[in-house]
Amino acid sequence: MESSTLVSRTPEVGVPAARAARGGFIGFLFSRRRWVALVALTIIAVILLAAIAAPWLFDWNTVTRVNLEKSLVSPNASSWLGTDELGRDLLGRVIWGARITLAVAFGSVAIAMAVGVALGAACGYYSGVVPGTIMRFMDFMIAFPRTLVAIVVITVAGNSVLSLTLAIALSTIPIYVRFFAAPVKALTQREFVQASRSIGMSDLGLLTTHILPNVGSLIIVQATVSLAEAILIGSGLSFLGLGPPPPIPEWGAMIAASRPLLVIHPYVLIAPGGVLFLVILSFNLVGDALRDYVDPKSRHGR
């Protein structure tokens, strides 16, 4: 592939996306009858609200205190999803787990975005030995399994919510740098950027007023899809026992704990696993819909 085809493959940037409907993204979903994406958006909203409201819905104590008399109760009126092997309410743990899982996901994507976009924009904007070397190094990093990179980071940083967030962020940065360098490079060659440069605009001014706003839609789409991936990797690491230490409810760790009880009490698996699957699916579906909204060309199918 020539570099020109690489540029043409990136979504058309710089042209304000044709807004098909009034009312922004949700209006777009209604007018296009994208019911599945609407449902997905609703699911994300409900889980986000539940995660924010967790301290008012369930006491931290009821979620972490061991109560063996009530262990492995099937779903009933008082505990809607039943209880786990230590008698803790599963619904409460799933909701508190959402708080932690989503905090890790949002935190890691925010860190990775901040570093990745800045580095990607710099590497796309400038050309020379240093950006070139950074890009080569990023390519090298991308070839390595993300899970493995994250595992090594956690091994060094220890088990905690913060190190999990950092591990996911670090393993994501190379992908963002690679992803944003190409459209930024394409933008720097556009007439309006060249024109601004010719009237003496500084590099930083160009980047912040002309280039970054034009990749803004790309950032939003990529962030949504990355959230799904961050949740997937984060819960996978907790499943391996590399997440936050035990009493903290985390979906991956809850699934790992359900393994020995799988046959006698499958609710312990299905409650956190089902929610996890639903959340990742919702983020992927919303990300797809956002891409169609932002980039009209992709609506026709690729």
Place this chain on the structure above:
Amino acid sequence: MTATNDKDEINLSITFCYVRPTPCGFALGFTERNHRPCCNRFATYHRLARWFPPLLGAVLLNYAIRRLLLLPPMLLAISIAVFMVLHFIPGDPARLAAGPDATEADVQQIRANYGLDRPLSTQYFIYVGKLSRGDLGESFQTYTPVSEGIARTLPATLELTAAGMLLAVVLGVPMGIIAAIRPHGLIDNSLTTLAVLGISMPGFFLGLLLMLLFAATLGWLPPDGRGGLAHLVMPAITLGLPYVATFSRLARSTMLDVLDEDYIRTAYAKGVSRYKVVFKHALSNAAIPLVTVFGMDFGRLLGGAVIVETVFAWPGMGRYMLDAIVARDIYVVQGTVLVFAALVVLINLIVDLAYGILDPRIAYA
């Protein structure tokens, strides 16, 4: 589709590493595969090789040897990275090795035995010296050589990864081709839905669900462990499913791109049958991006194998590494990470070679 779009952004430009002769020996160079200069002479070789196949072998062999020569410097770079990172692991390895009730003198003795009291650079050179003899050190826990542990667990991991990859290619690529023949048809739309579900499914959740259904409830398959083919079915499906999804999406989009090209219309106009156009004319060009992604996804699959091995108690290298991480057994962690990295580099080498066979425009410069 989510994964494919950002994928081809990334995949079309994997680092291509080569040795560059300089006045004072050799230096490592990196370039992008898609920026590699095209060499007309090679195209001539390729054209000749069509009539005289042994020549192709000779050209490829030359290239393969040159690429293989790169392997040691790359591994050396990786070993430095791994060594440095693991040096920062909190906790004194000598104390861990000595056990909880060792005296201070014992700990000092062990530190001296392992060379942990030397400066970092000396430690690294000792480490590399041992590495070149195939000695990866020994485990603090079991006092067995790490290379022995890797030799024991590596075949299991390779078996699992190969099975997952095979599943992804054998199911995913034909699915994508079928979807591309009639875009937005019933098959295409249902495959799109399946792909989103496949990408969103966490491997460990799927694995446990499969275990619940096929092992615990139906009793058709053994729940865990390694053994015959029956043991391999569930882990391979768990590992391969997301890649069936990504491969089918990618195969679909590249096939759609290729089927749009003029030469396909020409082939139809000549009266070539649809089957032949799709599977011969189009597929041979669509295969090139697929091979790249194959190389990329092999690495990801290795990462995924760590999780799948944990779910199914598969005695592979991922498990070996995780146990070592929990016990802070640094030589085992070092060795396994190094082998994982070497595997990724090796697979990318093989992919590069496959590239040359598939695309005569690629120059082995």
